[in-house]
Amino acid sequence: MNAPETITPTAASTAALPPGSDRPALRYQSGFGNQFETEAVPGALPKGRNSPQRAPLDLYPELLSGSAFTAPRVENRRTWLYRRQPSVVTGAFHAYEQPFWTSGAAGGVAAPPDPLRWHPFPMPGEAAAGASAQGVDFVDSIKTLVSNGDPDAQTGMAALIYAFNRPMTGRALMNADGEMLIVPQQGGLRLVTEMGLLDVVPGEIALIPRGVTFRVDAHDGAARGYICENYGAAFRLPELGPIGSNGLANPRDFLAPVAAHDAHADGPCEVIRKTGGALWRNQQSVTPFNVVAWHGNLTPLKYDTAHFMTIGSISFDHPDPSIFTVLTSPTDTHGTANCDFVIFPPRWLVQEDTFRPPWYHRNVMSEFMGLIHGQYDAKPEGFRPGGASLHNCLVPHGPDADAFEAASTRALTPQKLDHTLAFMFESRWRFRPSAWALQGGSLDTNYAACWSGLKDNFKAT
Numbered sequence: 001m002n003a004p005e006t007i008t009p010t011a012a013s014t015a016a017l018p019p020g021s022d023r024p025a026l027r028y029q030s031g032f033g034n035q036f037e038t039e040a041v042p043g044a045l046p047k048g049r050n051s052p053q054r055a056p057l058d059l060y061p062e063l064l065s066g067s068a069f070t071a072p073r074v075e076n077r078r079t080w081l082y083r084r085q086p087s088v089v090t091g092a093f094h095a096y097e098q099p100f101w102t103s104g105a106a107g108g109v110a111a112p113p114d115p116l117r118w119h120p121f122p123m124p125g126e127a128a129a130g131a132s133a134q135g136v137d138f139v140d141s142i143k144t145l146v147s148n149g150d151p152d153a154q155t156g157m158a159a160l161i162y163a164f165n166r167p168m169t170g171r172a173l174m175n176a177d178g179e180m181l182i183v184p185q186q187g188g189l190r191l192v193t194e195m196g197l198l199d200v201v202p203g204e205i206a207l208i209p210r211g212v213t214f215r216v217d218a219h220d221g222a223a224r225g226y227i228c229e230n231y232g233a234a235f236r237l238p239e240l241g242p243i244g245s246n247g248l249a250n251p252r253d254f255l256a257p258v259a260a261h262d263a264h265a266d267g268p269c270e271v272i273r274k275t276g277g278a279l280w281r282n283q284q285s286v287t288p289f290n291v292v293a294w295h296g297n298l299t300p301l302k303y304d305t306a307h308f309m310t311i312g313s314i315s316f317d318h319p320d321p322s323i324f325t326v327l328t329s330p331t332d333t334h335g336t337a338n339c340d341f342v343i344f345p346p347r348w349l350v351q352e353d354t355f356r357p358p359w360y361h362r363n364v365m366s367e368f369m370g371l372i373h374g375q376y377d378a379k380p381e382g383f384r385p386g387g388a389s390l391h392n393c394l395v396p397h398g399p400d401a402d403a404f405e406a407a408s409t410r411a412l413t414p415q416k417l418d419h420t421l422a423f424m425f426e427s428r429w430r431f432r433p434s435a436w437a438l439q440g441g442s443l444d445t446n447y448a449a450c451w452s453g454l455k456d457n458f459k460a461t
């Protein structure tokens with residue numbers, strides 16, 4: 001039996017069934033960065049103070065901070081947890097071997113300045129994934145594709161892939177190196193976190209703050225997806241500038257869990273901690289999922305990209321993709337992100353006298369892309385769901401030859417790009433691919449050929 005079934009969410013969280021599902025819908029609280037309060041047992045939250053001499057129900061108060069104490073109020077994130085035992089009760093940690101989850105630029109290898117693309121990464125059990133009779137769980141399945149920066153310097157990010165078919169029963173993960181933005185591509189996920197439960201399906205994303213302990217299991221046996229491991233400043237909503245006070249990802253569509261403590265899992269738990277690019281494990285008698293109540297604004301979140309209010313050109317020209325930014329991790333250089341999380345959702349194209357797909361370009365920012373489903377208009381064929389591409393700093397790229405031909409000649413009637421969802425992790429820092437990304441068998445060694453049909457059409461008049 002999967003461990004999540006032993007979790008006891010508050011009664012109201014099992015209220016309704018989502019259409020077409022036999023999975024009881026979880027209850028959430030809405031708002032990005034809101035100050036929430038939630039208790040799985042009534043009366044567990046202290047009133048009017050954070051750490052009374054003796055907390056209600058004899059729980060231990062514990063503070064988890066996501067920003068320096070003195071960070072500006074708008075960026076300040078912290079949550080008070082009221083738990084049966086504090087997180088310090090762990091026992092010793094020992095080195096844990098997970099050679100594929102490498103970190104930072106130092107964990108990568110030199111790559112030529114070619115555009116890179118990967119075929120869909122194998123699901124466990126598929127030939128290229130390697131044979132494993134017992135299967136593999138979320139944490140052991142993680143493989144770094146590309147990475148930059150340095151987790152010790154709290155700068156940069158990694159793009160990871162996961163593909164697993166075993167629950168994390170009796171295990172949990174805590175990442176001190178970075179926040180984890182999980183982008184499911186195939187299969188729904190149940191996330192059990194210290195602060196409660198989240199269900200996410202492809203098309204939705206989950207955001208786990210740095211330092212929050214959690215476990216990931218598949219709804220239906222197996223799942224695959226992408227992760228942005230963000231070593232830098234926490235993701236936040238982008239400024240809207242002249243767009244005004246509404247639009248793009250609206251704050252109320254981000255959902256936080258309600259408190260849920262694992263009443264039955266008092267048994268031992270192995271906690272994997274990632275810190276300084278290395279993984280460590282312990283065996284503790286205390287479940288980390290023992291938070292009975294919490295209040296604060298540092299929380300796991302989920303977001304359904306179907307709620308993204310997409311803005312585009314209603315006159316002419318192809319706008320910069322920054323209009324599709326869902327979340328941004330800024331750096332100290334204004335407007336130059338450690339990472340922008342950008343989506344390419346279903347949308348109408350109506351521009352007149354315009355080449356509508358992305359233009360050919362050389363971008364000083366580095367672009368890692370993935371595809372959740374459907375087709376991406378610049379690469380209708382070779383860029384496939386569950387695969388990826390990398391166009392590093394100033395590497396030329398743009399529509400493949402077939403897409404160029406089609407978009408140069410089509411009638412410019414209003415056109416719906418439908419049944420599609422691509423995304424980009426865009427970073428100011430150049431990415432270095434992992435050795436596995438280059439040699440693991442998924443690299444599309446013929447990628448550059450997609451542009452070889454671009455002829456010299458110049459006609460001197």
Ligand SMILES: O=C(O)Cc1cc(O)ccc1O
Pocket residue numbers: 318319320321357358359361363367378391397398424
């Ligand atoms: O390269 C890509 O496909 C991503 C991208 C999309 C777009 O609409 C404009 C610029 C850009 O880099």
Ligand SMILES: [Fe+2]
Pocket residue numbers: 361363367391397
């Ligand atoms: Fe690009």
